[in-house]
Amino acid sequence: MSRRRARRPRAPAWTATLTWKAALFIGVMCCALAALLGTLVHVSVTGQTVRDAREKALSRLTDVTRLYEAGEPLPPFAGLDPEGLPEPLRRLAGRGERGTMVADRGGRSTMWAAGPADGHALAVRLDHSLGAGAIDALDRSIVGSSILAIAATLAVGLVAVTRVTRRLHATAQVARRITAGDLDARVDDPRTKDPRRPEDEVAAVAGALDTMASSLQRKLQSEQRFTADVAHELRTPLTGLSAAAELLPEGRPAELVRDRVRAMRGLTEDLLEISRLDARNETVDLAVHDLGPLVERAVRASGTETEVRIVRDAAVETDRRRLERVLGNLVANAHRHGRPPVVVTVDGPTVAVRDHGPGYPAYLLASGPQRFRTESGGKGHGLGLTIAVGQAEVIGAELAFGGAAEGGGAEARIRLPEYVRFGDELPEG
Numbered sequence: 001m002s003r004r005r006a007r008r009p010r011a012p013a014w015t016a017t018l019t020w021k022a023a024l025f026i027g028v029m030c031c032a033l034a035a036l037l038g039t040l041v042h043v044s045v046t047g048q049t050v051r052d053a054r055e056k057a058l059s060r061l062t063d064v065t066r067l068y069e070a071g072e073p074l075p076p077f078a079g080l081d082p083e084g085l086p087e088p089l090r091r092l093a094g095r096g097e098r099g100t101m102v103a104d105r106g107g108r109s110t111m112w113a114a115g116p117a118d119g120h121a122l123a124v125r126l127d128h129s130l131g132a133g134a135i136d137a138l139d140r141s142i143v144g145s146s147i148l149a150i151a152a153t154l155a156v157g158l159v160a161v162t163r164v165t166r167r168l169h170a171t172a173q174v175a176r177r178i179t180a181g182d183l184d185a186r187v188d189d190p191r192t193k194d195p196r197r198p199e200d201e202v203a204a205v206a207g208a209l210d211t212m213a214s215s216l217q218r219k220l221q222s223e224q225r226f227t228a229d230v231a232h233e234l235r236t237p238l239t240g241l242s243a244a245a246e247l248l249p250e251g252r253p254a255e256l257v258r259d260r261v262r263a264m265r266g267l268t269e270d271l272l273e274i275s276r277l278d279a280r281n282e283t284v285d286l287a288v289h290d291l292g293p294l295v296e297r298a299v300r301a302s303g304t305e306t307e308v309r310i311v312r313d314a315a316v317e318t319d320r321r322r323l324e325r326v327l328g329n330l331v332a333n334a335h336r337h338g339r340p341p342v343v344v345t346v347d348g349p350t351v352a353v354r355d356h357g358p359g360y361p362a363y364l365l366a367s368g369p370q371r372f373r374t375e376s377g378g379k380g381h382g383l384g385l386t387i388a389v390g391q392a393e394v395i396g397a398e399l400a401f402g403g404a405a406e407g408g409g410a411e412a413r414i415r416l417p418e419y420v421r422f423g424d425e426l427p428e429g
Contacts, residue, residue, distance in 0.1 A: 023158055023161070026153060026158075030150040031146075042135070042139060045134075045135060049134065053102075053111040054111065060078070061122070064078040065122060068122055078124040079122075080117060081123075082123050084105050086101050089114040090114070093114045094119075111125070113126070167206070170206075171189075171205060171209060183216065185213065187207075187210055227271055231268050234264070234271075235272075238264055238268060242261050242262075242265065273387055278390075284319045284394060291315070294324070295310075295327060295346050298331075302328050304331055304332070305342075306335075307343045309343060314348045315418070316416040322394060322395050323397075326397070327353070329388040330385075331344065333385055337357060338356065338357030341355075342356075349417070351413070352413045356407060356409040357410060358410075359404075359409060360403070364385070388412075395416070399413070399414045400412070400414075
């Protein structure tokens with residue numbers, strides 16, 4: 001039996017944000033810095049406190065040794081082999097050496113100092129609880145101040161990072177608007193307008209995006225003007241050429257001339273339509289239509305052998321003339337580049353146009369139809385699907401290109417805004 005590999009749990013989306021990463025970085029660095037500084041302060045203060053207590057204990061041991069050698073009584077804090085003397089100090093004194101050690105005596109921190117005296121250990125003790133308490137208080141102060149410093153640094157850092165990420169989000173939003181076709185969108189970062197103000201990296205990105213958008217807008221507008229100008233300039237000679245072709249005597253040459261004139265006239269009209277769509281100043285005549293009869297009428301007008309299947313009819317709010325234009329172009333493209341049978345299916349507010357040919361080319365599925373580009377050896381100029389996409393966008397429909405799920409072939413699916421008659425849903429009586 002094969003085992004299915006367990007999937008690793010996916011981290012929440014917010015963990016990938018720059019704000020979270022900056023907060024984590026700032027927090028980790030602040031904790032590391034606070035731990036380092038706290039350790040250094042603790043070690044320094046503890047060492048100094050212990051050194052002071054050791055020097056004081058050794059000084060008392062020297063005084064007590066003089067008293068012991070003079071035969072005078074010892075003070076209460078000193079004695080020979082006193083009870084509670086740490087064993088390491090007892091062995092050290094037995095070897096004839098002096099030393100100090102901090103140990104616990106009756107629950108209190110005590111500094112011991114011991115030295116040799118006639119085969120015994122002469123020792124003194126010094127209460128070290130105040131020093132130990134001061135070190136504990138210092139440790140608590142270090143922890144508390146570190147927490148406050150980390151919180152303050154994290155808050156200030158998050159404010160600074162949030163200002164940067166907010167500007168990045170604004171730049172990304174403008175980039176998305178440009179991608180959607182709004183070429184007038186600009187970031188307009190104030191740091192890029194005033195030369196006296198230094199630019200940071202975010203301002204440099206925003207300025208580069210604005211410059212790119214302006215350059216792209218100029219190029220697209222130039223192309224749109226060129227397309228419109230060419231189409232307009234061609235209309236007048238084509239009209240004269242069409243009239244002259246009608247005067248030619250009947251015969252095969254005249255038919256060829258008229259056919260080419262009709263093709264050039266169609267191409268010119270397509271170019272004019274694309275230029276109007278590029279200008280984005282089209283007006284829409286919306287009305288409610290039953291989709292099934294509208295599709296049947298559009299297919300009949302195409303003059304092709306196309307099967308229409310109505311799985312479920314629906315009422316849609318659309319521009320009838322523009323929708324018929326979209327459907328006509330999709331059906332014509334299916335017959336021109338695909339193979340029969342061509343089937344148009346209505347399923348609610350969705351219309352699918354399918355053929356049984358080789359399918360759409362890879363470039364079209366990846367980036368959509370492109371004007372004046374078709375597969376090698378194919379007929380046409382790549383304008384039909386371009387117009388279909390533009391008209392679908394104008395009427396608020398979604399047009400997608402893909403492959404048929406079964407049997408192969410190409411399939412274009414257009415989804416329209418469905419119109420819901422609320423009165424029909426109300427119960428009778």
